[in-house]
Amino acid sequence: MQARLFHDKLPVANLGEGPYWHGSESRLYWVDISGKAIHRCDVNGKQHEICNTPAMVGFAVPEENGQIIAGLEDGIYRVDFSTGTMENLARPHQAHAHNRFNDGKCDRRGRLWAGTMNELEHSKPFGALYRYDKTGLYEREKNVCISNGLGWSPDDKIMYYADTIGRVIWRYTYDIETGQAGDRTVFAKFSGKSRPDGLCVDSQGRVFSAQWPGWSIEIFTPDGKQEGRIGLPVPQVSSCAFGGPQLKTLFITTAAKGLDKKQLHEAPLSGKIFIVEMDVPGLPETPFKG
Numbered sequence: 365m366q367a368r369l370f371h372d373k374l375p376v377a378n379l380g381e382g383p384y385w386h387g388s389e390s391r392l393y394w395v396d397i398s399g400k401a402i403h404r405c406d407v408n409g410k411q412h413e414i415c416n417t418p419a420m421v422g423f424a425v426p427e428e429n430g431q432i433i434a435g436l437e438d439g440i441y442r443v444d445f446s447t448g449t450m451e452n453l454a455r456p457h458q459a460h461a462h463n464r465f466n467d468g469k470c471d472r473r474g475r476l477w478a479g480t481m482n483e484l485e486h487s488k489p490f491g492a493l494y495r496y497d498k499t500g501l502y503e504r505e506k507n508v509c510i511s512n513g514l515g516w517s518p519d520d521k522i523m524y525y526a527d528t529i530g531r532v533i534w535r536y537t538y539d540i541e542t543g544q545a546g547d548r549t550v551f552a553k554f555s556g557k558s559r560p561d562g563l564c565v566d567s568q569g570r571v572f573s574a575q576w577p578g579w580s581i582e583i584f585t586p587d588g589k590q591e592g593r594i595g596l597p598v599p600q601v602s603s604c605a606f607g608g609p610q611l612k613t614l615f616i617t618t619a620a621k622g623l624d625k626k627q628l629h630e631a632p633l634s635g636k637i638f639i640v641e642m643d644v645p646g647l648p649e650t651p652f653k654g
């Protein structure tokens with residue numbers, strides 16, 4: 365499995381994150397968190413468009429009515445990509461200053477799960493994990509450092525959730541009918557400098573975990589055994605998502621944030637998007653249906 369640059373004309377992201385393949389539009393969406401921008405382009409990396417946001421944006425997922433649901437610093441918003449107009453939908457109780465939304469994804473009923481973190485004190489457990497749907501915003505986990513990496517098994521019975529600072533991917537039992545995440549167990553633990561960031565799940569139930577600063581995507585079987593590795597020419601690998609017409613293209617976001625001149629010289633493609641063509645397809649993403 366060889367990673368290659370998606371398109372050299374796409375801009376460098378300071379903190380690229382949250383790739384999302386919009387199947388009905390045949391477009392890839394992603395965010396530059398600290399760049400305060402939502403991006404989208406076609407399957408060839410062309411027709412690139414940007415929607416600027418007034419604050420850092422942790423995730424952006426399409427809504428079934430054509431709008432975008434985005435997590436900003438102070439809450440969840442509905443965004444019109446073409447005009448940039450925004451409507452606040454929910455605000456979590458922020459016990460700590462400088463908290464912001466980070467990763468977010470919808471289950472296959474269209475409920476949004478999203479987590480927060482503290483922008484200035486990453487190692488402090490000031491964040492939380494929330495579920496948002498038509499009934500409101502609910503807190504599922506407290507005392508999280510950096511909320512990340514959400515995904516579901518093909519049968520919807522398992523939800524995955526990564527705590528980056530804790531170096532762990534959790535596995536929850538999941539009830540797709542009610543949207544309740546039940547008991548949790550450790551799915552994968554990491555050591556050394558590598559930490560789990562964003563993740564996605566393929567149609568065989570394998571989990572693809574972006575490693576920050578691990579220069580890679582690590583692949584795990586459904587029972588948590590490491591099965592493979594996709595090397596990247598950049599250290600800060602932030603997230604991944606399946607897309608393309610057959611859902612066999614793995615899109616990988618990366619970041620340039622925090623790298624010094626020497627590191628950028630060694631990894632000049634930091635902040636770019638990469639792709640890998642896979643034999644096994646992923647699973648289609650579900651838009652928000654709140």
